[in-house]
Amino acid sequence: MRRLTFGMNVSLDGYTAAPGDDIGWSVPSDELFQWWSDRVAATELALYGRKLWETMSSYWPTADQDPGITPAEIEFAHRWQAMPKVVFSSTTATVDGNTRLVTGDAVTEITRLKAEDGGPMDIGGSTLAAAAMRAGLIDEFVLATAPVLVGGGTPFFATLDRWVDLDLVETRTFPGGVVLTRYETRR
Numbered sequence: 001m002r003r004l005t006f007g008m009n010v011s012l013d014g015y016t017a018a019p020g021d022d023i024g025w026s027v028p029s030d031e032l033f034q035w036w037s038d039r040v041a042a043t044e045l046a047l048y049g050r051k052l053w054e055t056m057s058s059y060w061p062t063a064d065q066d067p068g069i070t071p072a073e074i075e076f077a078h079r080w081q082a083m084p085k086v087v088f089s090s091t092t093a094t095v096d097g098n099t100r101l102v103t104g105d106a107v108t109e110i111t112r113l114k115a116e117d118g119g120p121m122d123i124g125g126s127t128l129a130a131a132a133m134r135a136g137l138i139d140e141f142v143l144a145t146a147p148v149l150v151g152g153g154t155p156f157f158a159t160l161d162r163w164v165d166l167d168l169v170e171t172r173t174f175p176g177g178v179v180l181t182r183y184e185t186r187r
Helices: 029-041 050-057 069-082 106-115 126-134
Strands: 006-013 015-017 047-048 083-088 100-104 120-124 141-144 166-174 179-183
Touching: 006 179, 015 179, 029 069, 029 141, 029 166, 029 179, 047 050, 047 106, 050 083, 083 106, 083 126, 106 126, 120 126, 141 166
Parallel strands: 006 120, 006 141, 047 083, 047 120, 083 100
Antiparallel strands: 006 015, 141 179, 166 179
């Protein structure tokens, strides 16, 4: 059975984006960017909600051709381009590259993907992750918590019907006061 991880940059008050989908506060340090890049390299399959897919696919497919890009960003772009992806959306018509579109029930498809043999999967996008969270499908949560209060926006955690017990498996501090925490779901 595959493991499913939900990880994103998050504000101290628990949001992945401020009002208006503003993520300007979440620009990672070089060290944190490298951590996320290494995570992409270790991910066998990425699951994206529509909004995050639109953000990522508007830049990373051709980012390595930008003359002002850093070597670390080129490495990330190549890793991201190579990683198989599944986009869940009822409004997106097409996807490209090594990406597959799912327009049906996300929980059913994520459950099927988890049951397959294979390496780790990451889920991105708060709305998609909320559905997986409510269904009890997430095995690990990764929060890169920035020292900023944004006051509202898109929450990292979904409203749940029951408690989810977690075990802390890692903490790490990055430049700029960002604290990375990893929690595994207690089964």
